[in-house]
Amino acid sequence: MTTATLRRVVAPAILISALVLTGCASNATETEPEAGTDIQQTDVFTIADPWIKATDTDMTGVFGTISNITDEDFTIVSASADIADMTELHETIVQSDGSSVMQEIEGGITVPAREDYVLEPGGNHIMLMSLTGEILPGDTVSVTLTTDSGEEYEFDAIAKEYTGAQETYAPEHDHSEHEHEHEHEHEHEHEHEEHDHSEHDHE
Template identity: 40%
Template sequence: MSLRGRRMSAALVSFALAALAGCAAQDSTDAATSAVPAAEVVRVSDAWVKAGDAGMTGLFAVLDNDGDAEVTVEAAATDAASATELHETVADSSGTMTMREVSGGFTIPGESQRVLEPGGDHLMLMGLTGPLAPGEEVSVELSFSDGSTLEFSAPVKDFAGANESYEGEAEHSGNH
C-alpha cells in the first residue's frame, strides 16, 4: 500500500473512532437522563383532600413529570388513613360510574402530567384515623416503580361532589 493509501486509511479509521466515541457519549448521556429517580422529576401541584369525619375520602392533585422518561406511581401512604389506594373511575355494566383500585399504578409519560380529580383518577384514603377538617394539612408519600419516594402536603377542603359508588362498597364505608 502506498504512503498516500496508508494516510487515507488512517484518516478513515480516526474518523470512524471519533464518530463511535460521539455515539457512546450520547448513549451514556441518555442513560444518565433516564436513570434520574422519578421523585426528582415529578412535581405535585394543586393538591387537596376532601374533608370527612370518618370512613374514606379522596385526595386530588396534578402530577407533572418534568423528565423525559415515563414514570409510574405505584403506591401512596399517609398517617391520615389506615390504607391509601390509587383509584380510577369506570362505568360498570349498568353505566353507573364506579370507583375501583388501579392495577399497575398511575403511569405518567415524560414531559406530561396526570390529573387526579373528582370523578376521575384520585388517591383514596380509607379508614381515616380521625376527622379531616377544612384547613388541616395531610402529609402524603408517593412511591414510584423505581423505588424512589416523594413527600408532599395537601390542605383539607370542603367539597360537596364526588359521592360516587365504589366496587366492593360493602367493604368501604363513608363518602368520597
Template identity: 40%
Template sequence: MNMRTARPTSTRRLTSLTAAAVAVVASLGLTACGSSGADVATQASGIVIEDPWVKEADSGMTAAFGVLRNDSDTEAVVVSATSPSTSSMELHEMAPHDDGDMVMRAKKGGVTIPAGGTHTLDPGADHLMLMDVTKPIKAGDTVTVTLTFADKSTMKFTAPARTFAGANEDYQGDDKSGTDMSEMGDE
C-alpha cells in the same frame, strides 16, 4: 551505569506509575460514588404536584387530588401511596361496571405520568383514596401523603383539606359490591 544508579531510577518510575495508577483509581471511585448518589435520576425526582388537596371528612373514606407533572424525559409510575391520616390508601379510578354504571375501583398497574406530561387526579376520575381516616380531617387541615414509584423512589407532599360536596361515587371493593361513597365524610 552501575546497578546502584539503575535501581533508584526504576524505583522512582515504579513509584511514579503506582502514584498515577492510584490517582486514576481514586478519581474513578469518586466518579462512581457521585453517580450513585444524588445525581442519579429517580422517577420521583422528576415529579411535582400542583394544586394538591384532600376532601375533608369526619370519618370513613376521603380522597386526595391534584395534578402530577413529570419534568423528566422518562415516564414515572406511582404504584402506591401512604399517609399518617389513614390506616391504608389505594390508587383509584372510575370505570364502567358490568351494568354500565361508573364505579370507583382500585387502579391496576398504578398511575402513569408520561415523560414531560401530566396526570390529573380529580373527583370522578383517578385519585388517591384514603380508605379509613384515623381522625377527622377538617377544611384548612393539611394532610401528608407519600407516593411510591415503580423504581421504589418516594415523594412526599402536603395537601390542604377542602370542603367539597361531590365525590359520592360507588366503590367496587374487593368483594365486588358497591359501597356508597357518601361514606367519604359528608359535610
C-alpha cells in the same frame, strides 16, 4: 430508605393568571374548590394544587395535577398517609346505567415523560381509607408516593370542602357478596354435619 419532601415553588405569572381565570369562569365553584398556585416539586415531578376532601367519615380522596418534568415515564406504585390505615390508587369507571364506581388501578399510575396526570373528583385519585380521625377544612395532610424506582416522595394536601362526585366503591359490593357466599357455605356444612350426626345416633 429516605423520603424526599417536595419543595414549594412560585408559579409563573401566566400560570397564576390562567388558574385565577379558570376558577372565576367555572360554573362549579359552589361545590368544587378553586385552583390556587400551590406547586410542590421534586427532581422527577411537580404536583400542582394538591388537596384532600374534608370529611368526618372513614374514607376520602386526594387530588391534584402531577407533571412529569423528566424525559422518561415513571409509575406511582403506591401511596400512604399517617392518617389512613389503608391507601389505594383508584380509577373511576362509568357504568352502563350512568353511575360511577371506584376500583384500584392495576399496575399503578404511569405518568408519561413531559406530560400531566390529573387526579380529580369523579376521575382517578388517591383513596385514603380507614381514617384514624376526621379531616377538617384547612387541615394539612401529608401523603407519600412510592414510584417504580423505589423512591418515596412526600407532599402536603390541604383539606377543602367538596360535595360532588359521589361514587360507589366497587370492591365493597364484591366483598359483601363473598362474605354472603362464605356464610351460606358455612350454614350448609353445619346442616350437613347435623344430618350425619342424626343418622349416626339412629343407627
